[in-house]
Amino acid sequence: MTPIAPHITAFLRQRLIEERDASRNTCESYAYAFKLLFEFAAERLKTTPAKLCFEQIDATLVADFLAHLERRRGNGANSRNLRLAAIKSFMRFMQYRLPAALDQIQRVLAIPAKKTESRLVKHLTVAEMQAILDAPAPTSREGIRDRAMLHLCFAAGLRVSELVGLQMADLRLQPEASIRVEGKGRKERCLPLWKQTATAVRAWLAVRGTVPSSHLFVNARGEVMTRSGFEYILGKHASAAAAVCPSLSQKRVSPHLLRHTCALTVLQATKDLRKVSLWLGHASIQTTEIYTRADPSVKLEALESIVAPALRTGRFKATDALIASLHPRAFADADDPSRR
Structure with missing residues (x-):
């Protein structure tokens, strides 16, 4: 043995x-x-x-x-x-x-892998996403940090490991705000930031202070933010946002849900699957194709470009009650003793 x-x-x-x-x-x-x-x-x-x-x-x-x-x-x-x-x-x-x-x-x-179901990608609506982004109160250090993390996770479509793994050196604010992300398989990508996201990150840097960790986001003890730590923060603000947007109470909000929401936002804005793949850092564009099934606008374009088959026209005429009472069958029924 x-x-x-x-x-x-x-x-x-x-x-x-x-x-x-x-x-x-x-x-x-x-x-x-x-x-x-x-x-x-x-x-x-x-x-x-x-x-x-x-x-x-x-x-x-x-x-x-x-x-x-x-x-x-x-x-x-x-x-x-x-x-x-x-x-x-x-x-x-x-x-x-x-x-x-x-x-x-x-x-x-020889043990085979189990076949998985191919379901539609779950995502948040614009109102739901906005409610979550507005949940952190920017009046405290933690609130400013949480707002920056949520904005960055959504805007850049980051995996939770990519978000908590960001280093200070990965952030560039001049001349244009951008971040360098190391994804799966150590594949790197550079992503520009929306002005709102850059503003939220700058606000966090102003209150971050001097801490031993070189990571961009740290916890209350100045240590690197963990995956479970961000998941807790997201869950807390999602619960608070449900009071403003009740539909959130029916959804399980996770970091990957924010990534899916970002992907569909980029797809609806660009109509280009290749750009979505580059934004998310997918190794193959086949991985990105799942979003085309969840985005109805892609199907609407197909409907608009196809001539639908014509329907046969005609009018339905309801039988007039008076004319029906004068039909010979009505009198035959009246003479039949069995129908009296």
């Missing part, structure tokens, strides 16, 4: 960090996937995670783990597939380190 601990350590530190130069978010996601897997396996096999062996992580256990994610933890198909992708990446890494287990590895690699 082969202890799995040394191999998973080599995978996370050697394969991901040194060989693939994976981002911190990728490493954390993979590590969390294995944490869930090993906790499940330890409970199933009545042992401790440190004593698990590679031979015990077979296709049957992995399939049961994926079912556990959906049934017990309530994960959707996308989350399930992400965990499976991490496991398969580790198994491909083990092909060279443990050739004797090739049959076991191939069985795990």
